[in-house]
Amino acid sequence: MELNHTHDASRRSWLDSANLAGTDFPLQNLPLGVFRRKGSAETWRGGVAIGDQIVDLAALQSLPGLQDRVAKAMRAAAVPTLNGLLDQGPEAWQALRHGLFALLQDGSLLERRVREALVPQADAEHAVPVRIGDYTDFYTSLDHAVNCCRQFGIEVNPNFDWLPVGYHGRVSSIDVSGQQVYRPMGQYRMDQGSAPVYGPCQRLDYELEVGAVIGIGNARGTPIPLATAQQHIFGLCLLNDWSARDIQTWEMPPLGPFLAKNFATTLSPWIVTLEALLPYRQGWMRAPDRPQPLDYLHAPANAAHGAFDIRLEAAILSARQLAQGRKPRTLTHTSFRHQYWTLGQMIAHHTVGGCNLRPGDLLGSGTVSGPTPREAGALIELTVSGTQPVEIGDGEQRGFLEDGDTVVFRGGCEREGFARIGFGLNYATVMAAPAF
Amino acid sequence: MELNHTHDASRRSWLDSANLAGTDFPLQNLPLGVFRRKGSAETWRGGVAIGDQIVDLAALQSLPGLQDRVAKAMRAAAVPTLNGLLDQGPEAWQALRHGLFALLQDGSLLERRVREALVPQADAEHAVPVRIGDYTDFYTSLDHAVNCCRQFGIEVNPNFDWLPVGYHGRVSSIDVSGQQVYRPMGQYRMDQGSAPVYGPCQRLDYELEVGAVIGIGNARGTPIPLATAQQHIFGLCLLNDWSARDIQTWEMPPLGPFLAKNFATTLSPWIVTLEALLPYRQGWMRAPDRPQPLDYLHAPANAAHGAFDIRLEAAILSARQLAQGRKPRTLTHTSFRHQYWTLGQMIAHHTVGGCNLRPGDLLGSGTVSGPTPREAGALIELTVSGTQPVEIGDGEQRGFLEDGDTVVFRGGCEREGFARIGFGLNYATVMAAPAF
Numbered sequence: 103m104e105l106n107h108t109h110d111a112s113r114r115s116w117l118d119s120a121n122l123a124g125t126d127f128p129l130q131n132l133p134l135g136v137f138r139r140k141g142s143a144e145t146w147r148g149g150v151a152i153g154d155q156i157v158d159l160a161a162l163q164s165l166p167g168l169q170d171r172v173a174k175a176m177r178a179a180a181v182p183t184l185n186g187l188l189d190q191g192p193e194a195w196q197a198l199r200h201g202l203f204a205l206l207q208d209g210s211l212l213e214r215r216v217r218e219a220l221v222p223q224a225d226a227e228h229a230v231p232v233r234i235g236d237y238t239d240f241y242t243s244l245d246h247a248v249n250c251c252r253q254f255g256i257e258v259n260p261n262f263d264w265l266p267v268g269y270h271g272r273v274s275s276i277d278v279s280g281q282q283v284y285r286p287m288g289q290y291r292m293d294q295g296s297a298p299v300y301g302p303c304q305r306l307d308y309e310l311e312v313g314a315v316i317g318i319g320n321a322r323g324t325p326i327p328l329a330t331a332q333q334h335i336f337g338l339c340l341l342n343d344w345s346a347r348d349i350q351t352w353e354m355p356p357l358g359p360f361l362a363k364n365f366a367t368t369l370s371p372w373i374v375t376l377e378a379l380l381p382y383r384q385g386w387m388r389a390p391d392r393p394q395p396l397d398y399l400h401a402p403a404n405a406a407h408g409a410f411d412i413r414l415e416a417a418i419l420s421a422r423q424l425a426q427g428r429k430p431r432t433l434t435h436t437s438f439r440h441q442y443w444t445l446g447q448m449i450a451h452h453t454v455g456g457c458n459l460r461p462g463d464l465l466g467s468g469t470v471s472g473p474t475p476r477e478a479g480a481l482i483e484l485t486v487s488g489t490q491p492v493e494i495g496d497g498e499q500r501g502f503l504e505d506g507d508t509v510v511f512r513g514g515c516e517r518e519g520f521a522r523i524g525f526g527l528n529y530a531t532v533m534a535a536p537a538f
Numbered sequence: 539m540e541l542n543h544t545h546d547a548s549r550r551s552w553l554d555s556a557n558l559a560g561t562d563f564p565l566q567n568l569p570l571g572v573f574r575r576k577g578s579a580e581t582w583r584g585g586v587a588i589g590d591q592i593v594d595l596a597a598l599q600s601l602p603g604l605q606d607r608v609a610k611a612m613r614a615a616a617v618p619t620l621n622g623l624l625d626q627g628p629e630a631w632q633a634l635r636h637g638l639f640a641l642l643q644d645g646s647l648l649e650r651r652v653r654e655a656l657v658p659q660a661d662a663e664h665a666v667p668v669r670i671g672d673y674t675d676f677y678t679s680l681d682h683a684v685n686c687c688r689q690f691g692i693e694v695n696p697n698f699d700w701l702p703v704g705y706h707g708r709v710s711s712i713d714v715s716g717q718q719v720y721r722p723m724g725q726y727r728m729d730q731g732s733a734p735v736y737g738p739c740q741r742l743d744y745e746l747e748v749g750a751v752i753g754i755g756n757a758r759g760t761p762i763p764l765a766t767a768q769q770h771i772f773g774l775c776l777l778n779d780w781s782a783r784d785i786q787t788w789e790m791p792p793l794g795p796f797l798a799k800n801f802a803t804t805l806s807p808w809i810v811t812l813e814a815l816l817p818y819r820q821g822w823m824r825a826p827d828r829p830q831p832l833d834y835l836h837a838p839a840n841a842a843h844g845a846f847d848i849r850l851e852a853a854i855l856s857a858r859q860l861a862q863g864r865k866p867r868t869l870t871h872t873s874f875r876h877q878y879w880t881l882g883q884m885i886a887h888h889t890v891g892g893c894n895l896r897p898g899d900l901l902g903s904g905t906v907s908g909p910t911p912r913e914a915g916a917l918i919e920l921t922v923s924g925t926q927p928v929e930i931g932d933g934e935q936r937g938f939l940e941d942g943d944t945v946v947f948r949g950g951c952e953r954e955g956f957a958r959i960g961f962g963l964n965y966a967t968v969m970a971a972p973a974f
Contacts, residue, residue: 236709241793259791264734265725269793270706270800273672274894275758284759286891289701289832298700300832303891322711322802323720323972349891355695357677357705358794361891364706366758396725396736455722455739455785455797456972458710536759536892 103192103333108132108200109381111521114208117220119153126514126524127151132202133337133372133526134184136231139221146229148179148187151372151526152206154223161219162205165212172201183233184373188317188336188461195317195336199377228278228371232315232462237271237367238452239311239343239466242443246471249483263393266443266451271343271466272364279528283344283366285505285535290348298352302535305347305488306503309469310416310479310511312438313341314445315373315462322458328399331446332407334459337373340414340511340528341466344368347482347502367466370511370528378523382515384408384439398454399447407446412438412525414470414513416479418494421506430510431495433484436470436477438513505534539628539769544568544636545817547957550644553656555589562950562960563587568638569773569808569962570620572667575657582665584615584623587808587962588642590659597655598641601648608637619669620809624753624772624897631753631772635813664714664807668751668898673707673803674888675747675779675902678879682907685919699829702879702887707779707902708800715806717966719780721941722801726784734788738971741783741924742939745905746852746915746947748874749777750881751809751898758894764835767882768843770895773809776850776947776964777902780804783918783938803902806947806964814959818951820844820875834890835883843882848874848961850906850949852915854930857942866946867931869920872906872913874949941970 107113108130114121115129127133133151138144147160160180163173175198178186187194205216241247247258261267285306289298317336320326326334343363350362386401386408388394401407414437417430443451448465469479478484481502484492488501503509508531514524543549544566550557551565563569569587574580585592596616599609611634614622623630641652677683683694697703721742725734753772756762762770779799786798822837822844824830837843850873853866879887884901905915914920917938920928924937939945944967950960 261725261734261788261791265789267789267793268796270708270796272706272893273709274896274899275892277758284892287761288891289697297829298697298832300834319710322713323969325723325972346891352697353701353703354792354794355697356790356794357703358790358792360704360706361887361893364893365891393733396734398736451797455724455782455801456711456720457708457797457800460710463710533759536761 103377103380105380108203109520111519115152115206116208116210116213117153117155117206119155124522125153126526127153128521129203129206130521131374131378131523132199133374133378134179134231135371135373136182136184136229137226139225140227146182148181148184149221150202151223155220156223156226157202157216158219158221162216165215169197169201171197182229184231185233185462188232191318192333195375196377199375228280230276230278230369231371231373234273234276234462234464235460237273237276237464238268239271239468240266240268240448241468242266242441242448243469243471244442245440245473245477246469246479246483249471249478253482253487264396265399266448268448268452269358271367275364276367276369279368279370279530281366281368281530282533283530284533286346286349286361286365287535288346288349288361290352303346303349306532307345307347307481308416308503308509309343309345310414310434311341311343311469312412312467313339313369314465315339316459316465317461319460320453320458323456325453325456326449328401328446328450331449334449335376335445337375338379339373340370340513340525342368342509342511342528342530343466368528368530370526372526374523374525379410379515381517381520382411382523384411386444398450401446407444409439409441409444412513412515414438415511417510418500418503419508419510420494420498423496424508428496433492433494434477434479436472436479438467438470440472441467441470503532505532507532539813539816541816544639545956547955551588551642552644552646552649553589553591553642555591560958561589562962563589564957565639565642566957567810567814567959568635569810569814570615570667571807571809572618572620572665573662575661576663582618584617584620585657586638587659591656592659592662593638593652594655594657598652601651605633605637607633618665620667621669621898624668627754628769631811632813635811664716666712666714666805667809670709670712670898670900671896673709673712673900674704675707675904676702676704676884677904678702678877678884679905679907680878681876681909681913682905682915682919685907685914689918689923700832701835702884704884704888705794707803711800712803712805715804715964715966717802717804718969719802719966720969721971722782722785722797723971724782724785724797726788739782739785742968743781743783743917744852744939744945745779745781746850746870747777747779747905748848748903749775749805750901752895752901753897755896756889756894759892761889761892762885764837764882764886767885770885771812771881773811774815775809776806776949776961778804778945778947778964778966779902804964804966806962808962810959810961815846815951817953817956818847818959820847822880834886837882843880845875845877845880848949848951850874851947853946854936854939855944855946856930856934859932860944864932869928869930870913870915872908872915874903874906876908877903877906939968941968943968
């Protein structure tokens with residue numbers, strides 16, 4: 103995949119809101135989601151974000167004069183999950199992007215017809231855009247690892263240097279932005295050595311992550327080599343890996359997190375395609391003072407399959423702030439480029455033992471933290487396990503999350519000479535633990 | 539659910555092979571699977587094992603004179619996955635069992651018609667019988683935990699006494715008995731402190747487990763109480779949780795097993811319903827010298843929602859033994875009744891934080907080991923990490939698995955006055971690691 107006319111920042115849409123400075127969804131982005139009109143009983147179907155509107159692919163699929171492969175891709179996406187589009191492969195994804203780019207570009211002869219297929223984003227509700235077969239969460243930020251381990255007085259485990267540590271997550275509780283997240287009940291210990299107690303989680307946290315949707319799978323027993331690993335990704339979104347720290351600390355040894363994570367995972371509604379993100383891809387290089395990866399994880403230095411420079415923000419809005427219409431105060435400013443392991447390395451490692459990925463599978467990057475304190479992507483780091491609360495504005499402070507808090511993530515790419523590629527919002531609200 | 543006429547051991551089938559002593563599939567069992575004729579391009583569909591035959595539910599669904607609810611359950615099961623039948627709920631499952639019992643019983647007026655719907659088991663091949671949404675593997679045998687920890691010179695983690703430790707597993711690589719399992723490539727260390735190497739797994743193992751298929755789910759945020767937890771299970775099967783011990787040791791801290799497990803999981807083809815297993819249900823009691831569970835995991839002592847006494851066996855057949863038609867020598871004789879935590883406790887714990895289960899989800903019990911050495915359900919225990927190889931017959935020994943080895947599990951329930959309820963075979967063969 104190479105830069106092409108769809109990355110040209112000088113191209114504009116006939117839709118004014120797509121040309122506004124700072125929009126997440128200019129003509130050059132065209133991320134995919136699944137939506138319907140809010141509160142309606144309409145069928146869920148695929149849509150593409152442009153400015154403050156959604157192009158309804160179900161409404162557009164019968165447009166006369168479409169190229170066959172564009173029409174075919176639209177039909178596959180005009181249903182409640184995008185898996186059929188994923189199955190058509192990268193040429194179809196590109197055909198759809200390029201077809202929509204032409205239709206939405208200033209001067210398109212079909213503007214009037216396409217306008218009829220627009221739904222305002224403000225009037226829409228979203229569903230998880232793909233049927234997810236398996237969800238894998240990684241732990242690939244060295245800064246996050248160091249920050250967390252320091253609090254337990256331990257060293258980062260030596261395997262961190264050698265492989266992207268990952269574990270399997272829960273699919274059933276993945277939902278889309280706007281979700282209500284019940285504070286989990288569970289077991290934890292008030293101090294080490296005592297018997298556990300049962301109660302509502304006292305240390306509820308978020309984790310600011312990037313999610314990757316697999317577009318092309320592999321057969322069981324056939325690993326995906328690093329050189330082509332990134333081509334297996336359909337696109338990226340923002341992911342909140344909600345975490346119950348007290349439950350996690352107690353349950354984690356020896357088999358990893360379970361109830362501390364499986365009560366909820368929140369995705370942003372839009373999947374930003376890898377083609378849209380091409381201008382933000384970086385070279386890869388392992389610092390010479392760190393162990394160099396084994397061959398199957400060793401990318402050629404400075405090759406174009408390194409990290410993506412996606413700027414990420416996290417904020418908390420209390421119930422009171424939300425009611426008063428306050429703007430969230432950003433607590434975290436970081437970038438996905440800080441991760442120690444790349445998405446390509448995660449895929450190469452995931453499959454090296456023969457495990458098969460399927461289209462629609464979801465990978466989480468693990469918490470994205472950067473080297474400075476305000477680049478930490480979780481409260482456990484920002485507040486040093488709750489001992490140093492952060493100001494969330496309007497005189498309120500947080501050590502961990504309280505009932506009624508709304509966690510808001512934003513993300514986007516910016517680079518001189520290129521259009522901003524935004525991810526939209528990922529937000530969800532903490533509800534009191536159900537009485538039980 | 540209570541004992542009824544379908545548990546009456548004196549009832550016989552008109553099919554002779556169902557009445558033979560020692561059959562896994564008498565009239566009182568009636569487990570469900572998904573099959574087609576071997577090597578054919580037939581549609582996969584549900585079937586029920588009886589003696590050495592399969593009742594083809596697709597062929598039987600149009601039988602005149604069936605009760606409506608029996609016909610409805612058959613139609614739901616006459617397709618490539620049993621999820622539609624699960625969705626119909628326990629009354630439908632019972633209607634199907636009782637309807638088939640009547641049709642297969644000696645004296646049925648429909649014998650001739652039902653005979654036309656039989657397919658010999660020897661002529662069939664199987665698929666995974668349900669579309670699995672999520673797979674969770676537990677670690678609930680105290681004997682297994684003690685055996686494994688002893689080898690690393692560590693104590694069993696204190697949380698073992700308080701909760702059924704579990705972690706999320708991989709769905710994509712679950713297959714059915716008869717599977718070929720590629721030896722995984724991966725990272726491991728030759729000795730502690732050294733840098734890892736990359737190569738084929740040197741310590742490939744099996745884990746003898748029981749699998750539970752969830753039949754009724756729960757809403758997110760609504761835990762399943764222990765008192766009714768067992769009612770959420772559709773049925774049980776045998777599960778091989780293949781494990782790469784060298785990869786596992788290196789990758790496991792801190793987030794648990796990943797590549798060490800996700801290359802393959804093998805299920806037996808038949809799901810034995812909970813109703814068939816009723817006579818083998820035991821009372822529950824926690825030994826008074828052990829910590830008593832927290833309330834949400836504390837069953838009334840001796841209530842009938844304890845363990846199931848399912849006798850389990852594991853064996854290895856080398857490629858040479860297989861070629862010579864040898865019978866496998868059983869290495870492990872144990873019972874599922876030994877587990878420290880019950881299936882009901884696993885479900886109550888799994889959902890206590892609000893995680894939702896869905897029909898078709900799979901739970902693995904964790905390795906089933908008993909208190910004596912020959913009751914250990916994995917080679918790492920049986921051979922003390924490979925240092926004390928076991929005899930597999932014909933002069934061959936194993937520390938861990940070799941390429942070409944076929945691992946064979948059997949299971950069944952036996953009790954005076956009741957019919958044997960067997961699980962059929964779970965077998966799969968180890969293939970050399972793919973060149974990469």
